[in-house]
Amino acid sequence: MIRLLPATKLLRAAPCFSTIPRRALHVSCPRQxxxxxxxHTQSHMDSTTSPPDAPAPEPLARPNESVEKMRARLLYQARKRGTLESDLLLSTFAKERLGSMSETEMKEFDKLMDEPDWDIYYWATEKKAPPERWAHSELLNQLKVHVKNEGRVVRRMPDL
Structure with a gap:
């Protein structure tokens, strides 16, 4: 036979419960x-803000990387960022543009990929102004146009 505790004992046993009478079998904690x-909420933007004087991330040296290997690596890195928002924006951009990028444009894209995910996301969606090092970047402007999706194209993550 199952024996139920009275509501007052149940409330005293759990530290997160209030002593205000509620339903007798209510056992959840108050919402926090x-x-x-x-x-795009102000609290998220405040918590993900990089300091304006933060130095640019130092990229890994890849001295003998061929152009095709760089293109394949950038496509993979654009697809596997860590946040779905950045994954979708960067992977669809890379799928459309990497094939026609020159080596210098790919190196610039590689430097952009070294930046934090949420910074890239907010710069591309124009919710935050980019730092001086990216303020006049043609690549970032192309990414902003891609993000606006004026053609209303339904985008999906590209296959790896």
Whole structure:
């Protein structure tokens, strides 16, 4: 036979419960603030802000990398960023543009990929101004046009 505890004993046993009478079998904790705010909310933008004087990330040296190997690596890295938002934006951009990029454009794209995910996302969606090192970048301007999706194309993650 199952024996149920009275509601008062149940409330005293669990530290997160309030002593205000509620339903007798109510056992959940009171709702707290969401620890994972949605993108484009002010709290998320504040928590993901990089300092304006932060130096550019130092890229890994790849001295003997061929152009085709660089193109394949960048396509993979654009697809496997870590956040779905950045994955979708960068992987579809890379799928459309990497084939026609010159080696210098691919090196610039590689430097952009070294930046934090949320910074790239907010720069591309124009929610934050990019730092001086990216303010006049043609590549970032192309990414912004891609993100606007004026043709209303339904985009999906490209295959690897």
């Amino acid at each position: 603030a969401d620890p994972w705010p949605l993108p």
